[in-house]
Amino acid sequence: MIAASRDTGIPTSRDDRPLTKPSSAFLDALQGARSIILTGHEHPDGDCLGAQVALHELLVGLGKEVLILNPDPPSKAFDFLGRHVTYNAFRGGPLPHCDLLVLLDCSELRRLGRLQRAVEAASPRIAVIDHHVGSEYGDGDVSFVDTGAAATGELVHRLFGVLGQPLVPAAAEGVFVSLVSDTGWFRYSNTTARVFELAADVARAGVDASALFDLLNRRNEPDSVAILADAIGRSRITLDGRFGSIQLEREVVEQSTRIGLDLDLVMEPLRSVGSIEVVAMLKESHDGGVKISLRASRGVDVQKIAVGFGGGGHKKAAGASVRGTLESVRGEVEAAVRKALDGSARS
Numbered sequence: 001m002i003a004a005s006r007d008t009g010i011p012t013s014r015d016d017r018p019l020t021k022p023s024s025a026f027l028d029a030l031q032g033a034r035s036i037i038l039t040g041h042e043h044p045d046g047d048c049l050g051a052q053v054a055l056h057e058l059l060v061g062l063g064k065e066v067l068i069l070n071p072d073p074p075s076k077a078f079d080f081l082g083r084h085v086t087y088n089a090f091r092g093g094p095l096p097h098c099d100l101l102v103l104l105d106c107s108e109l110r111r112l113g114r115l116q117r118a119v120e121a122a123s124p125r126i127a128v129i130d131h132h133v134g135s136e137y138g139d140g141d142v143s144f145v146d147t148g149a150a151a152t153g154e155l156v157h158r159l160f161g162v163l164g165q166p167l168v169p170a171a172a173e174g175v176f177v178s179l180v181s182d183t184g185w186f187r188y189s190n191t192t193a194r195v196f197e198l199a200a201d202v203a204r205a206g207v208d209a210s211a212l213f214d215l216l217n218r219r220n221e222p223d224s225v226a227i228l229a230d231a232i233g234r235s236r237i238t239l240d241g242r243f244g245s246i247q248l249e250r251e252v253v254e255q256s257t258r259i260g261l262d263l264d265l266v267m268e269p270l271r272s273v274g275s276i277e278v279v280a281m282l283k284e285s286h287d288g289g290v291k292i293s294l295r296a297s298r299g300v301d302v303q304k305i306a307v308g309f310g311g312g313g314h315k316k317a318a319g320a321s322v323r324g325t326l327e328s329v330r331g332e333v334e335a336a337v338r339k340a341l342d343g344s345a346r347s
């Protein structure tokens, strides 16, 4: 059925924006390379890893020699994707030779963590595939960027169409993991009709959504419950009930990493509070810094707040890494959130 054209003022999930296509320079770089290394940001998430599986399958199908080399190994939740590809984690030394290095789900070498120096030393040709705001100004010699894409995996899916390659089951699973990771299982505001069409396409290619949900979300260790309970217990609500924050010391972060627990879960109770417009999770990192994760409901643009801390992301989910103590950083973030809330009408 065709949706009514009359504007009812009711928000819908329609998105009639024309799709950004890869440039011919980008396609030439991809097709002209014989050996290609795929990489992504530090602590790769489901979008990054899923997009890598899909792109790996696409490029192998085109006869390329493909190596996935990330700054860090995948966390346990994503280990099942290793049925399809080998995720190599960089262990030092020079970058292996390649005709092209593809950055997925990030656009700047500074996001490559321990891999950054080796890449700078080898200075290979760089292609970027990303959907973060500002990625078109990143370090790519060629870029395929669409900030309207729900996930990087969506862009890789588009490449299958452009290059006329069949979406093999492994690639479909990769795209699906990308989509559900970056749309929060079709809950976030980037969940458009186009995303559902894409999900239908990968489901037809053989993806088992329910089995993947269990693989991604139902394999935590028994210890995870106590860690989550303790972490959630540190929630604070300030700014007249409009800001929720959680500070997590290094020990908690390391414990979680050890058992493969995704700490983003601790933000959920705060995000479920009706009055809260911004949630910040602050994690003390091993190098003495603090990692900030920001989530917004309604009007506040947390990407702008993250940029103020040298980070970035999306309007409703963004992050940054800064120097300082948990308490000092929390104060700075709260001040930035207060300013943003003052600038946006209470809804």
Ligand SMILES: [Mn+2]
Binding pocket: 047, 048, 105, 131, 150, 151, 152, 182
């Ligand atoms: Mn992403």
